[in-house]
Amino acid sequence: MGLGCSDGQSPVAVGVEHAASGGANKLVVYSSRNEHLIQPVFERYTAVSGVTIDYATDKAGVLIERIKAEGQNTRSDVLLTVDAGTLGFAANQGLFQPLNSKRVTQVVPAYARGANDLWVGLSLRARTLVYSTERVEPGELSTYAALADATWRGRLCLRTAKKVYNQSLVAMLISQYG
Secondary structure, three states: OEEEEEOOOOOOOOOOHHHHOOOOOEEEEEEOOOHHHHHHHHHHHHHHHOOEEEEEEOOHHHHHHHHHHHHHHOOOOEEEEOOHHHHHHHHHOOOEOOOOOHHHHHHOOHHHEOHHHOEEEOOOOOOOOOOOOOOOOHHHHOOOHHHHOHHHOOOOOOOOOOOHHHHHHHHHHHHHHO
């Protein structure tokens, strides 16, 4: 999960930095997370910080198009998505401004921030290999590359390649290993 700050809006970095930096005691978040998953997080944030969160939820592409259409008049302070690739796409569209937050650069490692600090990752999604040790020797599936071996044809249980999570995993593997 990650966030990016919309162009023309006050940056939000960590905790109550938005309010402390002179921003209103309200934050507008466009989120591609399902409402039932993200609402408790927003409620807790409000309880701890005193900053009210108004939010809209939809698919990331719809929210990106909404920010583009709203332009400088967007209500969104933050775009919250489930995938760094989506944030990179939005950043490349010129929809974000740099976070400019010492706190973010102190607590979030560089690998979890976008170029020019236009977005920041909030969590990681582990991609693990799970197998029965009764049927598979641990050394046989010790890397993602091993999954491409013909031995495993028809024997893998995977999510569809249409899911952004798997697309991002493959993109990361291509980036790292060519």
